Amino acid sequence: MNLMEAASGYLQIGELSRRSGVSTELLRAWERRYGLLRPARSEGGFRLYSPQDERRVTVMRNHLERGLSAAQAARLTLEEAERRPDEAPALARGIESLRDALDALDETAAHTALDRLLSDFSVETVLGEVVLPYLHELGERWARGEASVADEHFASNLLRGRLLGLARGWDGGSGPxxxxxxxxxxxxxxxxxxxxxxxxxxxxxxxxxxxxxxxxxxxxxxxxxxxxxxxxxxxxxxxxxxxxxxxxxxxxxxxxxxxxxxxxxxxxxxxxxxxxxxxxxxxxxxxxxxxxx
Ligand code: B12
Structure with a gap:
């Protein structure tokens, strides 16, 4: 792994621990016991964790939050990660349709793309793999002058409305x-x-x-x-x-x-x-x- 790769989203264990809130000891244990993390090595021999490793830590933690044992949570996390290659093309097509629709200021097509994504994937996947990356990309294009204020306003308002639609009833139940x-x-x-x-x-x-x-x-x-x-x-x-x-x-x-x-x-x-x-x-x-x- 060279410096360029290290700069493009790879993390050392301390940084992964800080961002995920999981101690370095526990991260190492998850790596050793369940093969949850698959770090590359830096030129200096440090373990470097990829965005996929970080994503698996998040998914693992969310399963633990739902009360699964560590072994069950790790098994589910790895199964989900393995299923992802099959899902990847459908997800990529969904993202592409959404981007095309938003770029064309086509509200109906944008909602259709979101409807399909939400019927095929979990809310968490749509948020983590589609909405957040799209917003980041939009921000970067906007900063480079490649997306106009109209493009940005249209996309952020449409997505905001949709997110608040998903939020309906989010104050219900008895949780914290x-x-x-x-x-x-x-x-x-x-x-x-x-x-x-x-x-x-x-x-x-x-x-x-x-x-x-x-x-x-x-x-x-x-x-x-x-x-x-x-x-x-x-x-x-x-x-x-x-x-x-x-x-x-x-x-x-x-x-x-x-x-x-x-x-x-x-x-x-x-x-x-x-x-x-x-x-x-x-x-x-x-x-x-x-x-x-
Ligand atoms: C959409 C947008 C708007 C929309 C916001 C719509 C809305 N309802 O949110 C509107 C049009 C209202 C807007 C207005 C302005 N904006 Co604006 N906007 C953006 C844009 C393009 C995207 C922001 C976004 O939602 N990104 C998606 C989120 C998910 O990513 P993020 O913001 O990077 O957040 C990451 C982390 O910080 C963290 N995070 C952020 N918030 C939270 C909250 C929680 C709970 C957690 C856990 C994490 C978290 O999570 C993200 C990582 O995944 C960015 C450009 C950019 N490069 O980001 C500018 C940007 C944020 N805006 C900026 C500016 C300057 C403005 C305006 C002053 C412009 C103006 N002259 O009017 C006004 C200010 C309004 C105000 N008073 O707040 C600057 C902020 C610079 C700064 N740090 O001060 C940016 C960075 C653009 C730039 N390069 O100059 N903006």
């Missing part, structure tokens, strides 16, 4: 409750909605306050609902860094997590908030596990 909100001034809520959908799949109830939520109103809602987790999304530090007093107050009333690219500046001892970095699928498993510990 998560209260989700974007930081004051923050409009980027797509990753937060995806996170809520995955947490819902893990049996949680979700209350979603959406974009631009003042911290004092979030605190009021926290007192009313007594959630097992409050998650605030912030795409840049200035959305959240100025109000450590409110964050501290919030963290006293419920376990507080801050997510998104703006999170790191305010987490830690000063506020009592914890950071959720990495992708929303892994983050949901991390919050679920923290609640059980």
């Amino acid at each position: 409750r998560a209260l989700l909100a974007c930081a004051p001034g923050e409009q980027h809520d797509l990753a937060l909605i995806v996170f809520g959908l995955v947490l819902r799949e893990l049996g949680w109830r979700i209350t979603f306050l959406g974009p631009d939520t003042p911290l004092d109103t979030l605190d009021d809602a926290t007192r009313t609902l007594e959630p097992a987790a409050v998650v605030i999304a912030a795409s840049s530090p200035e959305r959240i860094a100025g109000d450590e007093v409110s964050l501290r107050k919030l963290a006293r009333n419920a376990p507080l997590w801050i997510a998104g690219a703006g999170a790191s500046s305010v987490v830690g001892k000063k506020t009592g908030a914890r950071q959720l970095d990495g992708d929303p699928l892994g983050a949901a498993a991390l919050v679920a596990r923290a609640q059980r510990e």
Whole structure:
């Protein structure tokens, strides 16, 4: 493995552990006992884990969250990973149809592509393998000037509507409750909605306050609902860094997590908030596990 490959999504074990919330010891045990991870080697002999390894860790953790034993969870994870080559062409076709439809601003075709994907694959697969990669790609194309603001607005609004459609009833049941909100001034809520959908799949109830939520109103809602987790999304530090007093107050009333690219500046001892970095699928498993510990 050369440096270029190492730079393209491969992780050393410490980084994989940090992003997944699984200790390095447990990762090594899963690798040894179940063959769950198949690391390559760096030129210096370090193990390097691929995005597929990271995905298997997320799937394994989600099975454990559902109460399976480690051996059962590993068997299912590996079976699913092996089935994937058969599914890959259908998934690739679905992604292609969705991309073509969104690029053509064709709402009907985009919904048809999403209908097909959702009938053929699990919500988690559609979110993790289609929606998140599509949004990332759109962001990159937009930044390079290859997608217009109209393209971006059309795609993000259509997907947002669809995600909130999937979210219908996500506050039902008797599982632990998560209260989700974007930081004051923050409009980027797509990753937060995806996170809520995955947490819902893990049996949680979700209350979603959406974009631009003042911290004092979030605190009021926290007192009313007594959630097992409050998650605030912030795409840049200035959305959240100025109000450590409110964050501290919030963290006293419920376990507080801050997510998104703006999170790191305010987490830690000063506020009592914890950071959720990495992708929303892994983050949901991390919050679920923290609640059980
Ligand atoms: C779609 C989009 C919008 C939409 C948002 C629609 C919506 N409802 O979410 C709209 C049009 C509203 C918008 C507005 C703006 N946007 Co904008 N937007 C984007 C775009 C193209 C995609 C963002 C997205 O959803 N990506 C998909 C998600 C899944 O990926 P992500 O954001 O990278 O998140 C990753 C992690 O950070 C993490 N994560 C993020 N949030 C969360 C939440 C949880 C709970 C968890 C667990 C993880 C997590 O998960 C992802 C990893 O898989 C990006 C471009 C880009 N390169 O990302 C810009 C971008 C985010 N926007 C940007 C900017 C500057 C703006 C505007 C200021 C533009 C303007 N001049 O008006 C406004 C600001 C609005 C505001 N006040 O918040 C910047 C942010 C830069 C910064 N860090 O400050 C970006 C990066 C573009 C850029 N290169 O300049 N935007």
